[in-house]
Amino acid sequence: MAITKKDVEHVARLARLSLTEEEKDRFTAQLGSILGYIEKLQQLNTDQVEPMTHAIPMTNVWREDRMEAGTLGSPEEILKNAPDREGPFFKVKKIIE
Amino acid sequence: MSFTTLTAAEIADKIRSKDMKAEAVTTAYLDRIRTLEPQIHAFNEVFNDQAILQAKHIDERIAKGEIVGPLAGVPIAIKDNLLIRNEHCTCSSKILEGFTATYDATVIGKLREAGAIFLGHTNLDEFAMGSSTENSAFHTTKNPWDTERIPGGSSGGSAAAVAARMAPVSFGSDTGGSIRQPAALCGILGLKPTYGRVSRFGLVAFASSLDQIGPFGTTAKDCALLMNVIAGHDDRDSTSVDQPVPDYMAALNRDLKDLRIGLPKEYFIKGMDPEIEKTVRDAVKVLQGQGAVVKEISLPHTEYCLAVYYILAPSEASSNLSRFDGVRYGFHAAGATNLLESYEKTRGQGFGPEVKRRIMLGTYALSSGYYDAYYAKAQKVRTLIKQDFDNAFKEVDVIATPTSPSPAFKTGEKVSDPLQMYLSDIFTISCNLAGLPGLSIPCGFTGGKLPVGLQLLGKPFDEETLLAVAHCYEQVTTWNKQTPSLTRPAATLSHRERD
Numbered sequence: 001m002a003i004t005k006k007d008v009e010h011v012a013r014l015a016r017l018s019l020t021e022e023e024k025d026r027f028t029a030q031l032g033s034i035l036g037y038i039e040k041l042q043q044l045n046t047d048q049v050e051p052m053t054h055a056i057p058m059t060n061v062w063r064e065d066r067m068e069a070g071t072l073g074s075p076e077e078i079l080k081n082a083p084d085r086e087g088p089f090f091k092v093k094k095i096i097e
Numbered sequence: 098m099s100f101t102t103l104t105a106a107e108i109a110d111k112i113r114s115k116d117m118k119a120e121a122v123t124t125a126y127l128d129r130i131r132t133l134e135p136q137i138h139a140f141n142e143v144f145n146d147q148a149i150l151q152a153k154h155i156d157e158r159i160a161k162g163e164i165v166g167p168l169a170g171v172p173i174a175i176k177d178n179l180l181i182r183n184e185h186c187t188c189s190s191k192i193l194e195g196f197t198a199t200y201d202a203t204v205i206g207k208l209r210e211a212g213a214i215f216l217g218h219t220n221l222d223e224f225a226m227g228s229s230t231e232n233s234a235f236h237t238t239k240n241p242w243d244t245e246r247i248p249g250g251s252s253g254g255s256a257a258a259v260a261a262r263m264a265p266v267s268f269g270s271d272t273g274g275s276i277r278q279p280a281a282l283c284g285i286l287g288l289k290p291t292y293g294r295v296s297r298f299g300l301v302a303f304a305s306s307l308d309q310i311g312p313f314g315t316t317a318k319d320c321a322l323l324m325n326v327i328a329g330h331d332d333r334d335s336t337s338v339d340q341p342v343p344d345y346m347a348a349l350n351r352d353l354k355d356l357r358i359g360l361p362k363e364y365f366i367k368g369m370d371p372e373i374e375k376t377v378r379d380a381v382k383v384l385q386g387q388g389a390v391v392k393e394i395s396l397p398h399t400e401y402c403l404a405v406y407y408i409l410a411p412s413e414a415s416s417n418l419s420r421f422d423g424v425r426y427g428f429h430a431a432g433a434t435n436l437l438e439s440y441e442k443t444r445g446q447g448f449g450p451e452v453k454r455r456i457m458l459g460t461y462a463l464s465s466g467y468y469d470a471y472y473a474k475a476q477k478v479r480t481l482i483k484q485d486f487d488n489a490f491k492e493v494d495v496i497a498t499p500t501s502p503s504p505a506f507k508t509g510e511k512v513s514d515p516l517q518m519y520l521s522d523i524f525t526i527s528c529n530l531a532g533l534p535g536l537s538i539p540c541g542f543t544g545g546k547l548p549v550g551l552q553l554l555g556k557p558f559d560e561e562t563l564l565a566v567a568h569c570y571e572q573v574t575t576w577n578k579q580t581p582s583l584t585r586p587a588a589t590l591s592h593r594e595r596d
Contacts, residue, residue, distance in 0.1 A: 015457060044398075093435050
């Protein structure tokens with residue numbers, strides 16, 4: 001399946017990735033060649049095959065809805081990793097005008 | 098006696114029996130790291146002070162007569178995508194710049210409990226995406242057998258550290274071969290456990306339906322010792338399986354009489370490296386000589402594994418890596434005027450080329466209009482691949498293949514062609530897709546003195562048989578005892594000598 005630079009720009013937007021012009025050109029060529037290789041899957045008839053999501057049977061696992069304080073670090077330790085914070089909050093650009 | 102020639106099991110025994118002090122052992126390994134690191138570049142960070150503190154603490158506990166864990170005083174190197182409380186975790190990516198883990202991964206907690214000493218965090222391909230460690234944002238690790246060559250990847254730092262005896266054992270993660278392929282290229286053992294055998298909690302996720310954590314070592318016994326500590330169910334990982342954990346050490350003493358080994362014809366194809374093929378076939382003959390029965394089998398969907406993997410793994414990665422947005426931790430790009438632009442700039446500048454390539458590939462495969470043709474199709478073919486193995490394991494107990502189609506290649510040789518690089522994993526990917534355990538063991542060398550690995554694949558949750566086969570093989574061969582000669586600085590080696 002041919003992939004165009006416009007496709008690459010669209011996918012980059014979906015993936016929240018800013019790409020340089022040089023990267024867009026490179027990815028257009030490289031993704032095209034990788035997707036070309038992947039095309040071989042279309043040779044197989046899979047109409048009667050169930051899709052597999054995991055290698056082992058999976059069931060949903062529930063636990064009691066209670067807090068396990070401190071097991072993942074204190075709020076202060078966690079906030080210390082933030083590039084930008086204000087008091088006990090992560091700070092981001094304004095999203096509501 | 099040199100501490101750095103001992104196995105983890107020997108170290109543990111001698112420390113417990115008070116023949117050696119944990120501090121002296123850890124100091125010896127830290128010294129060796131200091132000496133060899135300028136040649137090998139296995140580590141992103143060495144925990145010099147913390148390691149000594151941990152070791153002293155073990156010595157104090159032993160002096161007081163306290164009961165200590167099975168790994169008391171054993172130094173271990175850890176891949177830099179496993180969280181260790183109060184230490185940085187970078188995944189060899191710029192986007193995790195400055196991040197400090199606020200908790201231990203479950204595996205790390207268990208190792209800590211068992212008395213292990215953490216030597217440092219080892220280098221990897223960024224977010225474990227790669228087969229050579231060349232995708233690290235920081236440096237390329239060198240293969241201890243030939244420092245002009247790559248150690249394999251993505252867990253190349255952990256493999257090189259053990260091969261150079263900068264650590265007796267180490268840990269990596271394996272999504273498509275990232276433990277087994279570097280183990281093969283570095284001449285040591287590397288085990289990817291069955292999916293669900295080991296908790297992934299605290300492992301930075303790459304592809305959640307494929308990732309597993311596993312050990313590197315120089316003997317089957319050391320791998321068994323580590324598996325005894327890390328295997329088991331964890332409430333914090335709903336994909337870890339609640340099934341009894343066997344005693345892997347006890348399982349080593351089985352013999353190979355009547356063990357059925359299958360050689361899949363699709364893994365011995367025309368045009369493969371003849372030295373690799375011969376070495377692997379010779380290794381299988383040794384096992385035959387020890388009582389195993391060898392027969393040819395077929396895994397008919399083998400040729401589709403790589404294509405399935407390069408849809409599923411990037412798809413899962415594109416979703417998992419959406420968390421790196423420059424808000425809660427890590428790198429944050431300056432100069433954005435709104436939140437969307439802030440995400441795009443942070444991710445555009447923070448991720449390296451291979452990670453971006455895979456996020457793009459995965460986002461494309463999952464995007465509207467392409468989902469059925471790619472992702473859904475790949476999941477169906479994955480079922481067929483799993484069925485191949487289910488059928489094969491009705492006839493055999495273990496499947497033997499080469500681990501890697503080639504020995505360690507030269508640094509830079511494959512960086513410009515992603516598809517060529519992806520082909521390095523052609524023999525290791527099926528194991529992750531089917532969720533099986535896989536072990537790579539050293540089984541010889543090429544004429545150029547580069548290590549070759551034999552891959553053993555087992556039935557789900559049958560790591561015991563794989564380790565038993567490896568242990569038997571070690572009783573009659575010495576490949577796992579060979580070490581690279583790193584005593585002379587690389588600069589004094591002439592090209593003639595190296596050839």
